[in-house]
Amino acid sequence: xxxxxxxxxxxxxxxxxxxxxxxxxxxxxxxxxxxxxxxxxxxxxxxxxxxxxxxxxxxxxxxxxxxxxxxxxxxxxxxxxxxxxxxxxxxxxxxxxxxxxxxxxxxxxxxxxxxxxxxxxxxxxxxxxxxxxxxxxxxxxxxxxxxxxxxxxxxxxxxxxxxxxxxxxxxxxxxxxxxxxxxxxxxxxxxxxxxxxxxxxxxxxxxxxxxxxxxxxxxxxxxxxxxxxxxxxxxxxxxxxxxxxxxxxxxxxxxxxxxxxxxxxxxxxxxxxxxxxxxxxxxxxxxxxxxxxxxxxxxxxxxxxxxxxxxxxxxx
Amino acid sequence: xxxxxxxxxxxxxxxxxxxxxxxxxxxxxxxxxxxxxxxxxxxxxxxxxxxxxxxxxxxxxxxxxxxxxxxxxxxxxxxxxxxxxxxxxxxxxxxxxxxxxxxxxxxxxxxxxxxxxxxxxxxxxxxxxxxxxxxxxxxxxxxxxxxxxxxxxxxxxxxxxxxxxxxxxxxxxxxxxxxxxxxxxxxxxxxxxxxxxxxxxxxxxxxxxxxxxxxxxxxxxxxxxxxxxxxxxxxxxxxxxxxxxxxxxxxxxxxxxxxxxxxxxxxxxxxxxxxxxxxxxxxxxxxxxxxxxxxxxxxxxxxxxxxxxxxxxxxxxxxxxxxxxxxxxxxxxxxxxxxxxxxxxxxxxxxxxxxxxxxxxxxxxxxxxxxxxxxxxxxxxxxxxxxxxxxxxxxxxxxxxxxxxxxxxxxxxxxxxxxxxxxxxxxxxxxxxxxxxxxxxxxxxxxxxxxxxxxxxxxxxxxxxxxxxxxxxxxxxxxxxxxxxx
Numbered sequence: 164x165x166x167x168x169x170x171x172x173x174x175x176x177x178x179x180x181x182x183x184x185x186x187x188x189x190x191x192x193x194x195x196x197x198x199x200x201x202x203x204x205x206x207x208x209x210x211x212x213x214x215x216x217x218x219x220x221x222x223x224x225x226x227x228x229x230x231x232x233x234x235x236x237x238x239x240x241x242x243x244x245x246x247x248x249x250x251x252x253x254x255x256x257x258x259x260x261x262x263x264x265x266x267x268x269x270x271x272x273x274x275x276x277x278x279x280x281x282x283x284x285x286x287x288x289x290x291x292x293x294x295x296x297x298x299x300x301x302x303x304x305x306x307x308x309x310x311x312x313x314x315x316x317x318x319x320x321x322x323x324x325x326x327x328x329x330x331x332x333x334x335x336x337x338x339x340x341x342x343x344x345x346x347x348x349x350x351x352x353x354x355x356x357x358x359x360x361x362x363x364x365x366x367x368x369x370x371x372x373x374x375x376x377x378x379x380x381x382x383x384x385x386x387x388x389x390x391x392x393x394x395x396x397x398x399x400x401x402x403x404x405x406x407x408x409x410x411x412x413x414x415x416x417x418x419x420x421x422x423x424x425x426x427x428x429x430x431x432x433x434x435x436x437x438x439x440x441x442x443x444x445x446x447x448x449x450x451x452x453x454x455x456x457x458x459x460x461x462x463x464x465x466x467x468x469x470x471x472x473x474x475x476x477x478x479x
Numbered sequence: 480x481x482x483x484x485x486x487x488x489x490x491x492x493x494x495x496x497x498x499x500x501x502x503x504x505x506x507x508x509x510x511x512x513x514x515x516x517x518x519x520x521x522x523x524x525x526x527x528x529x530x531x532x533x534x535x536x537x538x539x540x541x542x543x544x545x546x547x548x549x550x551x552x553x554x555x556x557x558x559x560x561x562x563x564x565x566x567x568x569x570x571x572x573x574x575x576x577x578x579x580x581x582x583x584x585x586x587x588x589x590x591x592x593x594x595x596x597x598x599x600x601x602x603x604x605x606x607x608x609x610x611x612x613x614x615x616x617x618x619x620x621x622x623x624x625x626x627x628x629x630x631x632x633x634x635x636x637x638x639x640x641x642x643x644x645x646x647x648x649x650x651x652x653x654x655x656x657x658x659x660x661x662x663x664x665x666x667x668x669x670x671x672x673x674x675x676x677x678x679x680x681x682x683x684x685x686x687x688x689x690x691x692x693x694x695x696x697x698x699x700x701x702x703x704x705x706x707x708x709x710x711x712x713x714x715x716x717x718x719x720x721x722x723x724x725x726x727x728x729x730x731x732x733x734x735x736x737x738x739x740x741x742x743x744x745x746x747x748x749x750x751x752x753x754x755x756x757x758x759x760x761x762x763x764x765x766x767x768x769x770x771x772x773x774x775x776x777x778x779x780x781x782x783x784x785x786x787x788x789x790x791x792x793x794x795x796x797x798x799x800x801x802x803x804x805x806x807x808x809x810x811x812x813x814x815x816x817x818x819x820x821x822x823x824x825x826x827x828x829x830x831x832x833x834x835x836x837x838x839x840x841x842x843x844x845x846x847x848x849x850x851x852x853x854x855x856x857x858x859x860x861x862x863x864x865x866x867x868x869x870x871x872x873x874x875x876x877x878x879x880x881x882x883x884x885x886x887x888x889x890x891x892x893x894x895x896x897x898x899x900x901x902x903x904x905x906x907x908x909x910x911x912x913x914x915x916x917x918x919x920x921x922x923x924x925x926x927x928x929x930x931x932x933x934x935x936x937x938x939x940x941x942x943x944x945x946x947x948x949x950x951x952x953x954x955x956x957x958x959x960x961x962x963x964x965x
Binding site for chain 2: 182187230231233234235238240241242243244246247248250251261264265266267268269272273274275276277280304307308403404405431433
């Protein structure tokens, strides 16, 4: 080996350190040249909150929805795109009650955005403003994927949507003071329309009262409670566990004694177990949109309830 | 509510029907009693009817109240826009009403892992021939049953400005090691995060992830050969996340540089540094990706490894010089419509190139004492990489394949070139060899918290031999729900 190639004694070589320090300066320099956006940047964890934010903010906000209706909201990954969106978000709108526990804490930490940390005005949890159902007395993972804060699928009760809308509209007004009146006006307008729609839905759904159902996951509890439906059982033997052959045959035995009207799945649920039970018990499977975007017709929150009730009425 | 009503009615009827039955039994007795019994029954019936009516009235009132309350609640929600934030505070106050001494406890979780392993070659004799040994824990798991490291994770906010993370690994043979222990800023503006303490370097892709989150039981060969399995270091890190919709992060690390390819120098100042950049995003709803490039510099001093000379005597080799590692990494994850519960696919690969330039000292004074201490220049330019794919073909079930390769590249040993001192045969570990390995795995995860894995590997790390390995592994986590990195 040529001697000149190892001439410079590496121990006296400060080059790498210099490079790193130069890079450090570059990074800090870059950081301070970051552009500022005028409109409210909103990161919604799930489609229903994205849709609600759109109702309340209109064109005053840039809204990015982290997940789609075909994704299991429990199983989302902290994708780089989510971290990037969280970085410039002024407001994060999520369900809370540990629904997003598998990815949101990581996104919040990695986003390096102090505005949206838990406890800051830029962090909004729907579960904080509604009364939670199925709050467990004790939690242990032997019970499956239980949420200590209660069942987090709270958006399928329109009364909850109204509560969340009122709080969220006010939060937007608080964060974007210059446009506060616009948010309040839009919220008021939304709540009026929502109130009317709710009366309509309740009337429409009267025949559904007491309708016995089998669900996949306990993700329809709020809808069931609101419309007075009757949940006979769930395809999952325990929350978060996929249906097993043993559990399905137990359900079949239950259905023989006490027949259900339908097996109700959310758009993101695996249809296999439901299809089997449907064939055996001779009852239909109903695919509910579950959230905005769950099928082609459901483009907003109003359509979500219109469509869900229509689908249930169709099998009544 | 309906249930309550029907129970009340049923109870009332049951009581009422018992009375006439008793009365009938007594008809054979004195007729004089009959009249009084009749009137008694009448009274009772009236009383029960009255009670039932009262109950029904109360029930319907209660129902109406609930209905009203519900309507009132929604109307209130509609009206009380301004007071909503107050309500929220009240709700959160209620939630924390049960706070006790332990309410500030950090999130804790514990990782349990272990293996049942079989290998055709002695794991104790493991080496990656052709590459300077890293001194890390790179050998395959011990034969038969073996408990892996038990890890205790703790994390919480320190105060409004910092977050703290500690991960302790309890080694199966005893002893606790600080796997990671760092503080991290949470309130810096402009997308900056500063981290200090002991942490896994942001270099590459797999390095920042914990071993229990890996898709195979062990690290790729490049990690074993060039980073001593995984690069954890003591130092500081500054990261900047760009305010763009495309994920772009740049990071710089200044460290003690005491871990392979560096070594403890017992010198003031900074001993190693690293730069990394990552770029990531989505392609439609189904695919997410991330790519990265990193560079690490360090200045090892008297970094030693042992070898055996031609006579079978122990040799201590030390290296002093510079080491530069360049890394490229990429990962792509696919799932139908982004729903990974049912099926998903993950493709991941990394390429490393390690260049070392310095002085190697051969010392056999502790063994055969033929040459004693001989020094010469050592220059090595070696590279390697791996590519792996893991497919979840059914809920809970995944299968994966990994191909590992290392390239011997250019290794110039001045001592051997000199021809006067020890020959190449006295450096068996540095014999020309390009290792490779094929691994297959199948894992079953009953829930997010438990996993069982079966892994086969044909490992050609050692010159001229293939080590066939079979491993059955479990990885379980208990406690707080951990969030995994992408």
